[in-house]
Amino acid sequence: MIRAAHLQRDLAASVVVFLVALPLCVGVAVASGVPAELGLITGIVGGLLAGLLPGSSLQVSGPAAGLTVLVYEAVQQHGPSALGVITLAAGLLQLAMGAFRLGRWFRAISVAVVHGMLAGIGLVLIAGQLYAMADRTAPGSGLAKLAGLPRLFTGTAADPAALTAAAVGVGTVLLLIGWQQLPARIRLVPAPLVAVAVATAVVAGLDLKVAKVEVSGLLEAVRLPGASDFAVLAQAGALGTVLAFALIGSAESLFSAAAVDRLHNGPRTHYDKELVAQGAGNTVCGLLGALPMTAVIVRSAANVQAGARTKASRVLHGVWLLLFAALLPAALSVIPLAALAGVLVHAGAKLLPVKSLLPLWRSYRGEAVVLCVTAVAIVATNMFEGVLAGLLLAVLKAAWETSHVHLERTERPDGSVLVRLSGHATFLRLPRLLEALETLPADRPVQLDLTGLRHLDHACRTALTGWAERRSQLAPAGGPVESSPVQWP
16 A cells, blocks of 8 residues: 555655656657657656556556657568557567566566667667658668768858758757756756746747657557558568567567666566566557657656655556646647657657766776677667677677687607597587697697597587598508597597
């Protein structure tokens, strides 16, 4: 039962989370290429449904900047009507993963891949929203966005209307940065809300001609998937997007849960139950045609820092979003798009590991390479392929680091040579291993002892057997060369 003291704290925290979530829900939806109301719907579902389900007690769910790039690509490739079906399928996949207790396995994903994924998302998000800050349409691919930035800057400087919008966006970013330097009491008001409110007031007061959010109404934005919409799941590209939504959304949610657990002393997260909660939320979001949902660290941290004690705070934040969307939808139509783009540019910059990359390079160079390759691959290709490239490189790196073979050579009194191998012999170490064996004298008997090996893969076993056979066949006629039987461990 919720105590009165806890309810008071949760009520205050829910208002703070609502004020943080409101501009982000709208901004993520607009950046994803869908109506702004769909972002609010996802936030409402994240509060009212995921907030009630067991899993994590204090983290808050809703549309996340981390999936913006992937959602935009899905909308452009498959159409807005397919978004609900893809989100629904991803939610069902998350439910299945939670039912089979796979939540804990997401903790085994390389941290370098996760940080690389966030960095790649941040780069593409920043590049795309720079166009929105100037009221321009961004190119489709990440590389095209980056390549077009010089033309964007020169074109904006020569266009008064674009320059006006850019000034609103840049001012929003500067206010977000400066807000963090103010006293703690003032910073209790969320910076994104203040920045958007100030930008909206300036645009209205000066009657600036900039693009604003288009509003269609909450009920009008809902689009239940029809039978024909499910045909998109027959496409390989759509299935890849479903998998990406499920895996990346789950990973982001569970990593967020781990981070939130470090911020409070309350109940710890049950990862499988949290995965089920995220899956249930995405299933409902898909049925409503809304954006996919994940746990969001920014809102979750604000919830904890505002003094939340129970899950009531995140449920109430969903109630406030619902009341706002139902009673004050016209308020969205006065918000300039450049201001929302500035909020997302600032959010994207937070995803870049600027401060940690150099220390990581000095201490764990391999991890830094995995991070950078993942980020570059996401920018050059897409989210799904970039993450796969990062995971593959992380696996190869782990295999290389664990594959250590030590070769010890001993000269015997009878003239023969004893070679002992120890460690882990995998195909990654074959070149150096065979080079060392080929330097052994051809006119002396060799005893190869492999009993010290803790692991010997098939490639190494075949290569060593072949080396022993070739050595016997190539021995000089009448020479004292013999290859002892190989002692396989």
